[in-house]
Amino acid sequence: MERILVVDDEPEVCNALNEFLSSKGYEVYTALDGISAIKKVKEVRPHIVLLDVIMPGMGGIDTLQEIKKIDSKIGIIMITAVADHELAKRAIDIGAYSYITKPLDLNYIETVVMVKILDFLD
Amino acid sequence: MENKNLLEDSSDFDQLKKYAKDIAEVYKSEKQRRKELQAAYKELKETRDMLIQSEKLAAIGRLTAGVAHEVLNPVNIISMRLQLLSMTEELSDQARNAVTICKDQLDRIVEITKDLGQFSRVYKKHTTVSDLNMVIGHVLTLYAPQFKIENIRTDVQYHPDLPSIQLERDRFEQVLLNIISNASTSMAGQEVKMLDIVTKSVKSGDYVQVIISDTGAGINQSNMDKIFDPFFTTKNPDQGTGLGLFISYSIIKDLGGRIWAENREPKGASFYIELPSAKNIDN
Numbered sequence: 001m002e003r004i005l006v007v008d009d010e011p012e013v014c015n016a017l018n019e020f021l022s023s024k025g026y027e028v029y030t031a032l033d034g035i036s037a038i039k040k041v042k043e044v045r046p047h048i049v050l051l052d053v054i055m056p057g058m059g060g061i062d063t064l065q066e067i068k069k070i071d072s073k074i075g076i077i078m079i080t081a082v083a084d085h086e087l088a089k090r091a092i093d094i095g096a097y098s099y100i101t102k103p104l105d106l107n108y109i110e111t112v113v114m115v116k117i118l119d120f121l122d
Numbered sequence: 123m124e125n126k127n128l129l130e131d132s133s134d135f136d137q138l139k140k141y142a143k144d145i146a147e148v149y150k151s152e153k154q155r156r157k158e159l160q161a162a163y164k165e166l167k168e169t170r171d172m173l174i175q176s177e178k179l180a181a182i183g184r185l186t187a188g189v190a191h192e193v194l195n196p197v198n199i200i201s202m203r204l205q206l207l208s209m210t211e212e213l214s215d216q217a218r219n220a221v222t223i224c225k226d227q228l229d230r231i232v233e234i235t236k237d238l239g240q241f242s243r244v245y246k247k248h249t250t251v252s253d254l255n256m257v258i259g260h261v262l263t264l265y266a267p268q269f270k271i272e273n274i275r276t277d278v279q280y281h282p283d284l285p286s287i288q289l290e291r292d293r294f295e296q297v298l299l300n301i302i303s304n305a306s307t308s309m310a311g312q313e314v315k316m317l318d319i320v321t322k323s324v325k326s327g328d329y330v331q332v333i334i335s336d337t338g339a340g341i342n343q344s345n346m347d348k349i350f351d352p353f354f355t356t357k358n359p360d361q362g363t364g365l366g367l368f369i370s371y372s373i374i375k376d377l378g379g380r381i382w383a384e385n386r387e388p389k390g391a392s393f394y395i396e397l398p399s400a401k402n403i404d405n
Contacts (some may be wrong), residue, residue, distance in 0.1 A: 010198075010201040013202070014202060016206060017202070020206060021204060023209075052342075054191075081195055081198065102194050102195070102197075102198040103232055104202055106200060106202060106205045119198040
């Protein structure tokens with residue numbers, strides 16, 4: 001079963017994504033901040049990380065860099081409330097797979113996740 | 123002392139005429155100086171008012187962008203919960219209908235927050251050298267069917283040798299559309315509906331100006347310093363959010379220009395947009 005880690009400082013975002021992605025058959029883990037996310041990545045080696053850009057403490061971009069150091073193959077999808085194209089470009093340059101903005105369209109998330117999972121299967 | 127009749131002495135009369143001429147010239151030059159001082163004072167006052175307006179809107183912009191960002195987080199959670207709810211098969215038609223209504227209303231909130239976010243967002247500018255006359259022509263073509271429906275006549279006076287300007291065309295067109303849309307609303311119910319557009323080269327070609335005037339109700343003088351504030355509107359709630367001019371102000375400021383409004387005689391309002399010409403930016 002493919003593993004997905006959801007990282008967002010809003011517990012309700014983690015809960016909703018957990019509920020949705022679990023219903024689609026994924027094994028879902030959650031973390032509320034960057035430090036816990038890095039710990040979880042080392043522990044469960046997810047295929048995909050859904051990562052909030054703006055978080056207190058270690059922000060999404062720093063967390064992205066750290067996760068990439070652990071495993072560059074992990075597909076990281078950045079999530080933010082702001083459609084900031086400069087930030088998106090920076091995240092993609094660092095190695096993020098994709099970038100989506102809030103409010104999240106669950107069907108779109110499923111599609112992006114599926115496309116990345118197919119990459120792993122190839 | 124001899125009482126001499128000045129008028130009988132031609133040299134004294136000439137002298138008197140010279141004095142009168144000198145006095146007239148001094149008076150004329152003083153009048154001119156006074157006029158110049160008044161103009162300088164007016165310009166200074168306008169600059170001061172614009173600076174106050176600019177500071178005020180910048181502060182509001184920072185505040186609203188922050189609020190918009192914070193609002194989007196709970197909106198995102200509500201939106202996801204509604205999506206999950208609508209995926210539930212056993213939902214009654216009534217409940218499904220309610221979910222759809224809630225989703226539509228959330229979309230409205232998202233649109234407003236996106237608009238608010240635009241104000242203080244730092245855009246990476248994708249400007250191109252553009253011909254302002256052509257841009258206006260394009261917008262008027264877009265609006266032509268609407269003008270016909272609403273019985274609005276247009277009179278456009280393009281400056282023939284207008285200097286080109288650096289524009290983000292899409293965003294600038296949005297400004298024109300906002301102003302024209304407001305003009306159109308303001309003219310609803312008026313007997314004469316006339317939209318005048320004039321383009322000008324000003325300040326020795328360093329700037330170009332577009333003046334959009336309507337024959338609508340005009341702007342109440344007490345509202346003049348509020349028209350660019352977010353959510354300020356005199357329209358009915360279903361006719362707009364009050365963000366159009368707020369966003370327009372931000373776009374024009376972003377392009378290094380300025381925008382202001384004045385009432386026109388005998389009725390209606392004029393919006394002035396002044397932008398630096400491309401050559402001015404290059405220098």
